[in-house]
Amino acid sequence: MVRVAIDIGHGSDTWENGGGKGVIRNGVVYEEHDFNSLVAQELDRLLRSNGIDTLLYQQPFSPEVGLTQRTNYYNAQNVDLVWSIHANASSSTSAEGRCAFYWYTANEARRLAELYVEEVQNAGYSTHGTGLHASQPGSWTNLHICRETNMTAVLTENGFMTNNNDFQRIFGSGQSTYVANIARIHAKAICRFFGISFEDDGGGNTGQQYIEILADSLWTYNTADWNDRAVIVSRGEVFTVIRDRFYVDGGYMYQIKSGLYITANPTYVRVYTR
Structure with missing residues (x-):
């Protein structure tokens, strides 16, 4: 072995x-x-x-x-x-x-x-x-x-x-x-x-991140630009994260599955993993 x-x-x-x-x-x-x-x-x-x-x-x-x-x-x-x-x-x-x-x-x-x-x-x-x-x-x-x-x-x-x-x-x-x-x-x-066929058993934490909206209403963005507003999302909505938190002009953003971007400020969103 x-x-x-x-x-x-x-x-x-x-x-x-x-x-x-x-x-x-x-x-x-x-x-x-x-x-x-x-x-x-x-x-x-x-x-x-x-x-x-x-x-x-x-x-x-x-x-x-x-x-x-x-x-x-x-x-x-x-x-x-x-x-x-x-x-x-x-x-x-x-x-x-x-x-x-x-x-x-x-x-x-x-x-x-x-x-x-x-x-x-x-x-x-x-x-x-x-x-x-x-x-x-x-x-x-x-x-x-x-x-x-x-x-x-x-x-x-x-x-x-x-x-x-x-x-x-x-x-x-x-x-x-x-x-x-x-x-x-x-x-x-x-x-x-070592010539071993890798098999992922799917065990452990999947590591998938999700964002839940905490604010009554919150802007999303078309690009990683605070001025490029897209649509408003509401309290309780949940989105899948496809890009980890990253820095943008004085703040942090996530990218979500739709392709839009959203603030990472914990006052407005809650991020969790499952």
């Missing part, structure tokens, strides 16, 4: 111990490890449902296990693959997209990274550059997980916490949908790599 080590980036104490790995929004700390843990838990479920054995040495929502401890353990366990889950950050808020790192001489790791990029694109998400980054000595890409493992290893960065749109997916109102989608992307790439 194929055995995959799901490597959860960082730990629940990384931020407080001065390691960064998160962002602050409106005085609130959002820790990368929390997102990584959610994705890992869903990926674990999907892989097991497809007949793949899994190992989680770094436990979700738990204190950080050091990198050397991790790779020593993976090597001792002789797993078939190490799959590391992260979210990115940048000094530029315009940086966005998803990518995978692989050791520069590891052809099989590159092949798996390519499968990840394909699945990201198939799901309709953007990549950071080409989405493929070789991990090399003497540069910032010299990543421990890619370098010190004896087996195929890929480290994924699943969006930028510092980008407004990606932040909403990673930590905001779009999180349930995004976690489910990213875990599925990972599982599909891994199954393809």
